[in-house]
Amino acid sequence: MLLRLSTVAVLMFGFGFAMVPFYDQICAALGVNSLVPIERAAAKNTQINRARTVSVEFDANSHDLPWRFRPLVRHLNVHPGELAVIEYEVVNARSHAVTGQAVPSYGPARAAEYFKKVECFCFEQQTLAGGEVRRMPVVFVVDPSLPKDIHTVTLSYTFFEVAGRGGRS
Amino acid sequence: MSAVVDSHGHGHEHHHDHHGGYSGIMRWITTTNHKDIGTLYLWFSFIMFLVGGAMAMVIRLELFSPGLQWVNPDFFNQMTTMHGLIMVFGAIMPAFVGFANWLIPMQIGAPDMAFARMNNWSFWILPFAASLLVISFFMPGGAPGVGWTMYAPLTVQMGIGMDFTIFAVHLLGMSSIMGSINIITTILNLRAPGMTLMRMPLFCWTWLITAYLLVAAMPVLAGAVTMTLTDRHFGTSFFNAAGGGDPVLYQHIFWFFGHPEVYIIALPAFGVISQVIPAFSRKPLFGYASMVYATSAIAILSFIVWAHHMYTVGMPVTGQLFFMYATTLIAVPTGVKVFNWVATMWKGALSFETPMLFAIGFLFLFTLGGFTGLVLSLAAVDIQLHDTYYVVAHFHYVMAIGAVFAGFAGIYFWLPKWTGRMYDEKLGKWHFWLSTIFINMTFFVQHFSGLAGMPRRVPDYPLMFETWNKISSIGAFGFGLSQFLFLYIVLKAIRSGEKAKDKQWEGADSLEWTHLPSPAPYHSFETQPVIK
Numbered sequence: 001m002l003l004r005l006s007t008v009a010v011l012m013f014g015f016g017f018a019m020v021p022f023y024d025q026i027c028a029a030l031g032v033n034s035l036v037p038i039e040r041a042a043a044k045n046t047q048i049n050r051a052r053t054v055s056v057e058f059d060a061n062s063h064d065l066p067w068r069f070r071p072l073v074r075h076l077n078v079h080p081g082e083l084a085v086i087e088y089e090v091v092n093a094r095s096h097a098v099t100g101q102a103v104p105s106y107g108p109a110r111a112a113e114y115f116k117k118v119e120c121f122c123f124e125q126q127t128l129a130g131g132e133v134r135r136m137p138v139v140f141v142v143d144p145s146l147p148k149d150i151h152t153v154t155l156s157y158t159f160f161e162v163a164g165r166g167g168r169s
Numbered sequence: 170m171s172a173v174v175d176s177h178g179h180g181h182e183h184h185h186d187h188h189g190g191y192s193g194i195m196r197w198i199t200t201t202n203h204k205d206i207g208t209l210y211l212w213f214s215f216i217m218f219l220v221g222g223a224m225a226m227v228i229r230l231e232l233f234s235p236g237l238q239w240v241n242p243d244f245f246n247q248m249t250t251m252h253g254l255i256m257v258f259g260a261i262m263p264a265f266v267g268f269a270n271w272l273i274p275m276q277i278g279a280p281d282m283a284f285a286r287m288n289n290w291s292f293w294i295l296p297f298a299a300s301l302l303v304i305s306f307f308m309p310g311g312a313p314g315v316g317w318t319m320y321a322p323l324t325v326q327m328g329i330g331m332d333f334t335i336f337a338v339h340l341l342g343m344s345s346i347m348g349s350i351n352i353i354t355t356i357l358n359l360r361a362p363g364m365t366l367m368r369m370p371l372f373c374w375t376w377l378i379t380a381y382l383l384v385a386a387m388p389v390l391a392g393a394v395t396m397t398l399t400d401r402h403f404g405t406s407f408f409n410a411a412g413g414g415d416p417v418l419y420q421h422i423f424w425f426f427g428h429p430e431v432y433i434i435a436l437p438a439f440g441v442i443s444q445v446i447p448a449f450s451r452k453p454l455f456g457y458a459s460m461v462y463a464t465s466a467i468a469i470l471s472f473i474v475w476a477h478h479m480y481t482v483g484m485p486v487t488g489q490l491f492f493m494y495a496t497t498l499i500a501v502p503t504g505v506k507v508f509n510w511v512a513t514m515w516k517g518a519l520s521f522e523t524p525m526l527f528a529i530g531f532l533f534l535f536t537l538g539g540f541t542g543l544v545l546s547l548a549a550v551d552i553q554l555h556d557t558y559y560v561v562a563h564f565h566y567v568m569a570i571g572a573v574f575a576g577f578a579g580i581y582f583w584l585p586k587w588t589g590r591m592y593d594e595k596l597g598k599w600h601f602w603l604s605t606i607f608i609n610m611t612f613f614v615q616h617f618s619g620l621a622g623m624p625r626r627v628p629d630y631p632l633m634f635e636t637w638n639k640i641s642s643i644g645a646f647g648f649g650l651s652q653f654l655f656l657y658i659v660l661k662a663i664r665s666g667e668k669a670k671d672k673q674w675e676g677a678d679s680l681e682w683t684h685l686p687s688p689a690p691y692h693s694f695e696t697q698p699v700i701k
Contacts, residue, residue: 001358002284005350009388016392016422020407023418030485 048081049144056142058086059156065100066093067128069159072135080144087135088121088157092128099127099162107154114143115153125162198293201285202691203270206292208587210267211580213295215656217259218573220303222649224252229611229645231628232638245628246314251302253317254334257434258341259299261572265437266291266348268579269376271587273352275681275689276370278361278698283354291347298340305330305337316626318427321408321419324397331401335394342387349380349387356380361680363700367461370679371454374461375440378468379433385472386429393422417482424475432471434568436464438535438575439506442528444679445578446510449525450517451676456509463502463509470499480551489548496546500539507536522674523597527578530605531571538566541616556626559619565612577604577655584659585673586681589688590666596658603651610644 056078058071068091078084092098102122106112117123121136128134142153191199200206227248231239240248270288274281282288305312310328313319319338324331356377360369396407397419406412408419447454454460476484476492510532519525541563545551554560577600585591618637623630630638669687677683680700685693 001354002350005353005384008384009346009350011388012385013388013392016389016425017396019389019422019425020396020418023415023421027415 047144048079050079052080053077054080054142054146054150055152056084057152057154058088059154060088060159061156062100062159063161065098065159065161067091067098067100067159068093069157078142080142080146083118083139083141085137085139087137089133089135090126090128090159091133092131095130097127097129099125100159101125101162102157102159105156105158107156108150111146111150111153114146114150115155116141116143122157126159199289201281201289203274203282203285203288204587204689204691206282206288207267207269207271209292210263210270210295213292213299214260214262214264214267217255217263217299219652221252221255221260222652224248224255225645226649228252229642232630233642234639235630235632235635237629240628242628243311243314246316246626247306247312249626250314250316251306251312254302254337255299256569257317257430258338259295259302261434261568261576262341262345263295264576265376265379265434265441265572266345268372268437268441268576268583269348269352272583272681273355273373273376274359275685275693276373276679277356277359277364278680278684278694278700279355279359280692280694280697282351283359284351287347288351291344291351294340294344294347298337298344301333301337301340305333308333318420318423319394319397320423321397321400321416322410324419325400325409332398335398338394339391342391345383345387349383352376352380353384361694361697361700367458368700371443371457371460372437372440372679375436375443375464378464379436382429382433382436382468382471386426386433389422390426390430393419393426396422417479420479420482421476424478425472427478428475429468429471431567432467434572436467438531438572439464441575441579441582442510442531444677445524445528445582446513446532448582448674448676448678449520449522449528450514451519452513452517453678454509455512455515456505459505460509463505466502467499470495470502474499477546477548477551480548481555493546493548497543500543503539507532507539518676522581523592523594523601524578524582524674526598526601527574527581530601531574531578534566534574534605534609535571538563538571541566554619556624557619558615558623558625561625562612562615562619565615570608570612574604577601580659582674583681584662585669586685586687586689588663588666589669589686590662591669591673592658592662592666596654596661600651600654600658603654604648607644607647607651611641611648612644614640614644 054077056076058074058076060069060071062069068089070089072087072089076084076086090100104117104120104122106115117138117140119137119139121138126134126136138155140155146153197205197209200209227240228245231237231245270282273279302312308328308330311330313324313327313331313334315323315327315331319334356369356373360366366374396405399405400407400409400414406414408414408416410416443454443460474492474496476488477496480489480492521529541559545554545560545563581592581597614637618630618634618641621634623634623637671686672682673687674682680694680698681689684698
């Protein structure tokens with residue numbers, strides 16, 4: 001009896017750990033909890049809608065970071081579904097290397113899910129040597145299913161300095 | 170009915186009984202006697218009840234007025250965390266294990282627990298676990314302020330106090346698992362001839378089922394805190410998102426333990442109530458078999474409802490619906506139990522001594538807590554009420570009132586059997602009324618502040634919640650002070666109470682009342698009685 005019940009206890013201890021892969025499997029199977037929702041990973045319709053023009057405005061800020069950060073074009077007219085490329089320029093005003101992370105935001109906020117970035121400097125941290133100047137591209141597509149009442153989308157980036165974990169150098 | 174088979178143990182003859190080879194403190198450290206260990210459990214849990222209660226007083230003192238007056242937010246968080254952990258693992262659970270130790274061997278006609286030395290061990294682990302919890306306050310960074318649920322990722326970032334808490338949880342878990350193995354084996358193997366499973370007092374049944382729950386659920390908690398420990402120190406990433414882990418996974422594992430835990434606390438309380446209500450109704454328990462089946466149904470269902478504690482983590486609607494339906498289903502067997510208790514009282518020859526008052530108080534207030542539980546089980550409603558004081562009110566109605574009132578009912582009920590002396594009935598009634606009024610003052614108003622949106626685990630709040638919090642705090646101070654009256658009543662009974670009759674309650678019909686004198690002799694049922 002003692003042995004049998006202890007076995008149950010040990011098995012249940014193992015069960016706690018068995019929940020880890022089990023949980024991953026369930027999340028993968030149901031598509032919950034993944035950062036990139038499966039059905040939205042790529043723009044569904046790649047057809048370019050030439051009948052419609054959306055005005056995209058670009059904005060840049062840096063938060064507590066001595067970087068000069070600006071878009072090379074302030075404004076661009078694109079057709080939904082069309083691949084567009086623009087460039088941002090960033091200058092490190094400090095004399096030593098600094099690591100930063102750009103965080104995008106959108107206006108209006110509900111435009112965010114229709115704004116697909118194919119390539120962006122915000123996908124990874126940027127480390128600039130002292131005084132370095134860097135030009136960084138953003139490649140994006142505005143999804144053709146963008147609601148009809150949105151005529152202007154503002155893409156705004158804010159650079160934050162990466163502190164902690166190997167950041168502040 | 171009251172056939173006394175053992176002439177030992179009348180009054181002072183108690184001390185002539187054989188107490189093993191030691192006297193003084195060594196008697197208690199080395200004891201393997203189920204009655205001694207039961208007593209140790211009960212005193213330990215009462216001390217922890219006062220410690221956890223003192224922490225609740227700090228919480229209510231800070232919440233007496235908006236703004237920060239007495240403690241800083243860090244210390245406040247440590248108070249809520251430790252209050253929860255100590256009350257659940259240090260006070261309520263050991264109290265019912267204490268009841269189990271005292272009563273199960275006597276109720277099934279066994280001479281002692283099946284593994285007597287392991288029984289000693291499972292108690293003496295507890296003081297060490299409790300010390301670890303208390304020591305964590307003096308560590309750099311203080312005790313963990315993560316909430317009693319110990320959610321990642323906060324636990325991964327806490328100071329060294331967290332490690333003390335993790336080891337304390339390991340020890341508490343081992344203690345409960347050993348205790349449960351002991352209880353299951355005792356009930357299945359040591360019953361007196363004729364004492365079939367379906368003739369056992371319901372208290373034994375609820376404990377049998379609880380013990381199975383403990384053996385199945387406690388190791389899962391041990392696993393969860395072990396994962397936290399290896400995440401903290403050994404470079405694993407179970408819950409660390411930066412390493413590919415998931416903090417929500419912790420919540421799933423924790424609540425897989427956590428929901429059965431709720432019934433681990435509630436079922437023994439149901440057992441006590443199922444002994445007390447028939448005794449003072451002078452009728453057998455209504456629907457005994459349905460009580461057994463309802464208890465089992467609750468136990469089984471308790472393993473498939475855990476995610477109703479986490480409706481807001483972003484699970485799919487299908488998941489929410491499943492857990493919502495499963496949870497509302499638990500209301501059915503619980504409803505059966507409440508119905509049976511009321512039906513037991515129906516047309517009974519009722520009398521209202523203190524144990525019965527606490528039992529009726531339990532019945533009324535536990536059901537109220539059950540109703541708010543039903544409200545919270547609805548996913549759509551819960552998203553509004555999640556982590557508000559409504560939840561605090563709900564689980565204090567079922568635990569702080571439900572389990573604790575059942576504990577008081579049990580102690581007043583069996584004190585004459587344990588000590589051979591009666592408590593002061595008048596003071597007992599005072600204790601009941603003071604406790605009932607103050608505890609409702611404390612928690613009833615929290616429904617309102619919760620509905621209005623006051624979040625839990627926050628030391629400060631907007632001005633509009635002030636009145637409710639003032640009432641709640643005054644109630645809490647009153648309830649806290651009333652418990653010293655309880656201590657006085659118990660001590661007074663032990664020192665100078667009237668001699669109790671062997672069958673103090675005429676309606677009580679289990680073996681400890683019908684076959685044993687009061688106080689119960691140190692060694693009982695060395696020859697097992699035959700149940701006809």
